[in-house]
Amino acid sequence: MSVYPIIMTQSRFTHREHLKYPFEERGLQFGDGIYEVIRIYHGTYYLFEEHVDRLFRSADAIKLKLPFNKEELKKLLLELLSRNEMKTDGKLYLQATRGSAPRDHIFPGEDVLPNIYAYVQDLPRNLDSLTNGVKTITQRDVRWENCYIKSLNLLPNVLAKQEAKENSCYEAILHKDGTVTECSSSNVYLVKDGKIFTHPAKNNILHGCVRMAVERFAKKHNIPFIEQAFQVSDMSSADEIFLTSSTSEILPIIQVDNTVVNDGKPGDITRQLQTAYEKDAKIHQTIQAESRE
Structure with missing residues (x-):
């Protein structure tokens, strides 16, 4: 079952290949995903281990297989801070969904990879x-x-x-x-x-x-x-x-x-x-x- 090529977005019509976001994304269509927010102080994560552990517990709870282990994820998140040269107080947002696939309540096949992203932003203490x-x-x-x-x-x-x-x-x-x-x-x-x-x-x-x-x-x-x-x-x-x-x-x-x-x-x-x-x-x-x- 393929989706027809012309998509309505806002009040316009466009070809599905020109959309700026994946419209068949399980996070968007089902909320089929998890997330974490980690506090950052002076460019360092606070309660880093606890947040990573919880992310994996959430993934296990919804039967979402992440493409890395805890140590690999921690290295990636530390590199994210380094690449952004972040030195201030802020936060990290990380999200993982079951991926992009034709809309169906049943999980997609194993060939569909999770969609994962993380970003950091400044957040002064209140x-x-x-x-x-x-x-x-x-x-x-x-x-x-x-x-x-x-x-x-x-x-x-x-x-x-x-x-x-x-x-x-x-x-x-x-x-x-x-x-x-x-x-x-x-x-x-x-x-x-x-x-x-x-x-x-x-x-x-x-x-x-x-x-x-x-x-x-x-x-x-x-x-x-x-x-x-x-x-x-x-x-x-x-x-x-x-x-x-x-x-x-x-x-x-x-x-x-x-x-x-x-x-x-x-x-x-x-x-x-x-x-x-x-x-x-x-x-x-x-x-x-x-x-x-």
Whole structure:
């Protein structure tokens, strides 16, 4: 079954060979792919191993065979930084799809190779939000049950994030029947009586790389890290609330809907974790710099 040659694109018609993008691409047509976002500080990756490991876990989960092993991918991503002569704070975006093939729900044959690309761009730290905290709203979690896979199917996340923006908020905290899962693009935590609570790392949330680092920091500083889901109603009496992601780092939440958290001030445990994060990022920078010498 071959596709007829004339394609409509926007309001024009053109030959399919002249299109600037592969129209029969499984990432575009099915969201059949995965991605990673890795934070960069001063031209070095942060939590590099954790992100590469997660990419391969996501690939295994959707039965996508990548054309390289972990060590080969790491070499490629390090070379990408080198070729761009990147020395600033930024991020890497990497995407892998099942490739370009005639549209069919069934996987294409083994002769179809994955489409893979990665790029880096500048991304300064959001120092104002890190210092003063952010406002959030709550939204019903309508996503699928396999959010541990970092897949391209992000429309519910996009809609929740847009709703937050339209309400002058930074993030949307998602919940299922009142049980908080995570945010539209970050993990979320509640602090009460000196203890950190967060949803267990099950299939219905993303196992965040910064989340893993926070658990490590908490253990080092003897702060109880409890994988126990909390309720939307619990946030009204929280001592602190914060969120984490590769681009947001460890970000204080000072308001949820109309409820102000801790008099609108970031809490002590959040500050302690932020300090640990910054020290850890500097250690990673030193290790990568020494490995390149």
